[in-house]
Amino acid sequence: MDRATDHTPHTDRYYVLIAICLAALVLPLSFTGGAVATPAIGKAFDADPAALTWITNAFMLSFGSLLMAAGSLSDLYGRKRLFTLGLALFGFVSILLANVSNIVWLDALRAVQGVAAAAALASGSAALAQEFEGLARTRAFSLLGTTFGLGLAFGPMLSGLLIEQFGWRSIFVSSAILAAISLLAALARMRESRNPAAHELDLPGVLGFSSMLALSTTAIILGPQAGWRSPLILGLFGGAALSLLAFVMIELRARQPMLALGLLKYPRFVGVQMLPIGTCYCYIVLVVLLPFRLIGVEGIAPLRCGLILLALSAPMLVVPLLAAWLTRWVSAGMLSAAGFLTAAAGLCMLANTAIGDHQQLVLAMLVIGIGTGFPWGLMDGLAVSVIPKEQAGMAAGIFNTTRVAGEGVALAITIALLSALVGNGLGRVLPAGNYRELAQRLVMGDLSQVQGIDPLLLKTAYVEGFSALMVVLIGFTVLSAGAAFFLLGRDNEAGRANTPRNSLPASDSARG
CATH class of the missing domain: 4.10.860 (DNA Excision Repair, Uvrb; Chain A)
Incomplete structure (x- = not known):
């Protein structure tokens, strides 16, 4: 049983809740903000495409690989201690990012920012569980999950507004301000707690x-x-x-x-791990790729890009709750499979969307967001309900690591694949030559150094490559639907036991 140094007064618990929710808001803003700002950063530093890719991947990689380690450290040395240290480091690094002078330092600092994010999220979720019990705990974690959803839904729009008004550096300044407010509230009102049964890292x-x-x-x-x-x-x-x-x-x-490999002997647990991987390829990668397309290739303003992306992310505020309600009658696995198939239909629409056709683009993103919302809303509850209760903590750690680390790997794979597909397209519409770097710049939305080439030919090659990538993503998504149906869809009792994603500790990146 956890040990706390003092009993938290009733009113102070809500200050702690606010502090942790503010920290939870900063993380998806950091993920989406980096994606929206990438074209502007590329122009500012004349960065090569690989360096631009690390703006997002450096953050996701360190975040995902250290999430379980951060949870163990918070149990050993104290949740408040690691939470405040993580926030302090996050705020400090954000200030450094706002003043960085080259892309190498920016990428390196984004990796450090991911370390700080892992420390803050893992320890903050554990600390919140100590402050509330029963129904109050469910409501607290529901608010925490909703905060993640808000950051993911409105992050692109807010980032676009900041970029247009104050420049891309303002994204990191705003993150530092939110982290500082959260830190002050935690220092003043959060109690210390740790797990006396915890073992060394x-x-x-x-x-x-x-x-x-x-x-x-x-x-x-x-x-x-x-x-x-x-x-x-x-x-x-x-x-x-x-x-x-x-x-x-x-x-x-x-x-x-750190990771009990014996959990993999449970087929349903393996099936659960397919859910976040599936959502990576039908949803998370689009949160990054679409700003590159809209801002860099189509040339629209960052704020308008953020408004368009609401169609993709806004359903995440509603559909997960609907999914949890439907588990009274339909198994979580079948709902997840149906959601993936719906998302695949949206990807098919997106594959046939021309440059500038924002009406069809919005409709396609809306269908994808609605479909993804079903597995998104159920997978956290499934992660801890399909294995023995005494292993629930370890199962949650494995699941969260699979989710966040999978997002980073999925981004790297899709950007590399899209670069290859666009390069092939450029080879068909342009004279013979090596177009690797041009293709990568086009994919990353950085055309500041491209001169003497008809923009229409560039857009034609990009659309062909993007459509081909959507076909690959459709395949991943359909496979995820099959895994959900065959591994999770037969036991309706497990579905009924699920709670909505927004009612459990979340550790998203976007949520990233």
Whole structure:
């Protein structure tokens, strides 16, 4: 049982709730803000495409790989201590990001920002669970999840407004201000708590897992430019494979492993891990790719881009609650499968959307958002309900890590694939030549250095590549629907036991 240093007065609990919700608001704003600001950052620093890719991936990679480690550290050394340290670091790094002078430092600081985000989110969620009990706890976590949804839904619009009025650096200043307010509230009212039964951090496991993610993601990002068969890329993939092997061996032998591999013997638990991976390919990647398309390729203003993206993310505020209500009659697996198929239909519409056809674009995004909302609203509850109760904490940690780390890997894969597809398109419409870098710049929405080429030809090649990518994403999404149906769709009792995603601790990136 957790030990707290003092009893929190009733009114102080709500100050703690506000502090943690503010921290939860900062994280999706950081994710979506970085995506919307990427075209402007590319112009400001004349950055190469690979460096622009790291603006988002550096944050997601460090965030996802350290989330479970941060939870263990908060149990060992105190939730308030790690929460306040994480927020302080996040605010400090945000100020540095607002004053950075080159893309290398920006990418490096985004990675540090992801470390701070992991510390704040993991410890904040654990601390919130100590402040409330019963129905009050459900309501508190419902508000926390809703805050994540608000940040994800309105983050692109707010980021676009800030960029238009004050420039891209203002995104990081606003993040620092929100983090500072949250930090002050936590320092004043949050009590300290820790888990006396917690064991020391599985440091070898953390290093193995983080190395595997870092090496594989780096290989995927650099592959289009360096060549997939180059010694560098083959070496990175080889290092990632060795790191994965080492991680598995470490976890199998560890007395207190960071990741209990024995949970994978439960087929339904494996099925649950497919849900966040599926939402990565039908939803999360679009949160990043669509701003590149709308701002960089189509040339619309950042604020208008944010308003258009509301069609994609606004359904997340409503549909998850509907999904939880429907589990009274339909299993969560069947609902998730139906949602994925709906999202696949939206991706099909998006594949056939021409440049400038924003009416069909909005309709397609609305269908995708509605469809994704069903698995999105149920997967947190499923993650802890399909395995023995005594392993629920570990299961939640694995699920959250799968979700956040999967988002980073999915982004790297889709950007690399889109770059290759657009490069092939450029080769068909332009004279013979090497268009790797041009394709990457086009994908990242950075055309500031492109001169002497008909913009119509560039847009034609981009649309062909984007449509082909949507076909690949449709395939991933349909496979996710099949996994949900066959692994999770037969037991309606498990579906009835689920609670909405917004009622459980969330650790999204976008939510990212």
